[in-house]
Amino acid sequence: MTGPLNVRNIATVALLAALVLLPVYVQLGGDRFMLTLFTRIIILALAAVSLNLILGFGGMMSFGHAAYLGIGGYAVGMLAHEGVLSGFVQWPVALGASALFALVIGALSLRTRGVYFIMITLAFAQMAYYVISGLARYGGDDGLTIYKRSEFFAPINLSNKVQFYYVCLALLYASIYLVWRLVNSRFGMVIQGSRSNDMRMRAIGFPTYRYKLVCFVIAGTLCGLAGALLANHTDFVSPGIMYWTRSGDLIIMVVLGGMASAVGPLFGAVALLLFEEFLPFVIKLVGTPMFGDAAGRASEYWQIIMGPLLLLVVLFARGGIDGLLSQMHRKVRS
Amino acid sequence: MTLFIEQCLNGLQFGLLLFLLAAGLTLVFGIMDLVNLAHGSLYMIGAYFAATFAAWTGSFMLGAVLALIATLIVGMAVEVIAMRRLYGRDHLDHVLGTFGLILFFDELVRLIWGSEGLSLPLPSWLNTSVQILPGVNYSAYRLAIIAVTVAVAGFLYVLVMRTRIGMLIRAGASNREMVGALGVNIKLLYTLVFGLGAALAGLAGLMQAPILTVQIGMGENILILAFVITVIGGIGSIRGALVAAILVGFLDTLGRAFFPDLLRMLLSKDAASTAAPALSSMLIYLLMAIVLVVKPEGLFSASHK
């Protein structure tokens, strides 16, 4: 990629700008639903960005990342339930609990590699799911309603949808920037080197375990923040958010978006959630003139495409959307 | 005391069932180096086939046999169509690809059978209890499960340790290139091994079907346990899978049955009833954590990869 003016960068800037302008579009008479949808997309993008730190850059295939969405969310939910509504207490607790969980799980899991690591992170996250499901006081399986959102000082009112959207967006952009700086720093070079060839890293003198653990904790903490945001967004939290298949969804977002860049996961989150939201509609729209009622029923089973589609992405478009955009540039140039 | 014996047998039965699942998983990983998240889907398919065929034919046994064959066929088909393209790739690719298969199968099952679950009623000759000790009755069906799984375990042992195919399987586990170089049809071997794993998963599913409801997502639930067992026992080791499975089966069953009482002795009644369900479910993960600290490669790790 020669100069900064290429397809990928233009697409990135366009997306970032569009997201900033979205509420304006909604205010001017657009569908209010878009605001809700995109708030959700942004929060999950934050979770995906945090996952990409360990997965894409660090090569640590954690299949338990959704656990932090739950931990962060339940920190907010449980405290709210007990009458503690201040965001200044809830959010640090959410971050702290996530960091602690990541520290313990990471310390144990990072002693292993490859398949073991996948299974272990999955198992521990599932353990967290079962533990929280067992807490009847906080709703158990049914979940916990959050009656009031996190409270901060005067001008900030998270119940205001537009304000909340911008808070989430700011945190997302800050996180993307943070991750970007992190992976290019000395610390990031160690992480990337460990992904590329862990043994070589140890041979040249790096105690890689330490660095990977710190990276794991940072990623978990960031995802805990996403969890706190998600709980506020849905005014509800349930163990389902931590179920291991949700961790799979996060991984899909990261791979779909492109693991080699800090902003890739944002592409992935946007693509996946828009796909989920609109594909049934598109099937119905396109299919009804041709197939009548059948199209309507077929659109209910759109998810059946997801599986094979994922397989195809894995086999043929491993670099994700980000990769495709970068390749497009090369094709255009030549 | 009766309760204790009953729970022990339940633990054994559950553990042996988990062994079937874990054995398939570890076999496929050990030989083809393939992480198969969709293993749970094959378990689910086995259960759905059994419920359907039993209803069609009116016979539980016939339904079970047909389901087993059908799952075997589905497994081999999946191997030929999808798995082949994943061999030799990054484990992340396996995870993603097979995760995609989970999504696909869940939706396919929903398409064919609907969102409501199915049930598989037991025939009267199995739906009784048997007196195993004076004064102690136990479900005949669960005893049957124990018997079948022990037989299968024995069969696996003989297969892997005593036959030519088993030798190839073990050789494949340690050195793929060599086996290929020997002119053995690796492709066929892999298809058969995967099919065997699928059959084991399907068998576990169909045997479990009368006890739990047959529903979408049953595979995902139990897959976690299979993973925990594989980690504890060591990847690639069938022996490890057996020992770990029985351990996990006992710990989970007895834990859920007696741990709350234990807690009530130690804590206040309120605290105990709040914490009990949560902590009981943690027990097997604690075991896994301990094994990880003491012996990260598993209790009986097979190969030196």
Place this chain on the structure above:
Amino acid sequence: MSEPNNEPMLQVHNLAKRFEGIVATDNLSLDVAAGELHAVIGPNGAGKTTLIAQLSGQLMPDSGRVWFAGNDITQLPMYRRSALGLARSFQITSLFRDLSVLDNVALAVQAHAGHSFRFWRDARAEPQLREPGRALLARVGLAERADWPASALSHGAHRQLELAMALAGQPRMLLLDEPMAGLGPEESARMVEMLRALKRELTILLVEHDMEAVFALADRITVLVYGRVIATGSPADIRANAQVREAYLGEAEAEGADHG
């Protein structure tokens, strides 16, 4: 330059290692004097790479001891040995393929440049990492290819990069595992010259198959067969040793690799 004292730089005493019944290292003892280039040769399967693995900390021996510059490093984890001044190159090229050539060396430099818990500053813009990196690349002849992706290098260039990375951090001793593996005649000659130049500055333990290089460079040679030392001595002694000729050089002779 060699140190004035007589303490060997590396001492290996009764090292032993088994793998499920196969004896890879059998009561192996040797030492390497400071400033010496000590070659280890032996037929395939003699356990040469296993020896290097145990010296570098990749494997832990079952029994025996290893001392490096007076420190007992027998059970020391791999990443600590580098800090003591013991560096290693790999027989099967082991680089960071998805990073650039300069990134590779800079990482090796970074390992010896203090801790790496620095989260903000761009590491690729740090002169104290990049300059020594470039200098090392120049030394091995890769300066113009600094910005290439490591995967784009030829096999010969990979071996050069391996060496550059081993040299980062100014080690006192190098463990070189078949640096000539897969090199053509021109590249081999270049590598021999480079090693000859290095000889003056540090101690080297060289595992090699290339007999020409071994006899050109080695001060002393140890011969391994089935994990056991069957002879140690000067190149002349080794060439004259009947046992060695039979076990090893005999094979080499048959392949026409014997040069006087």
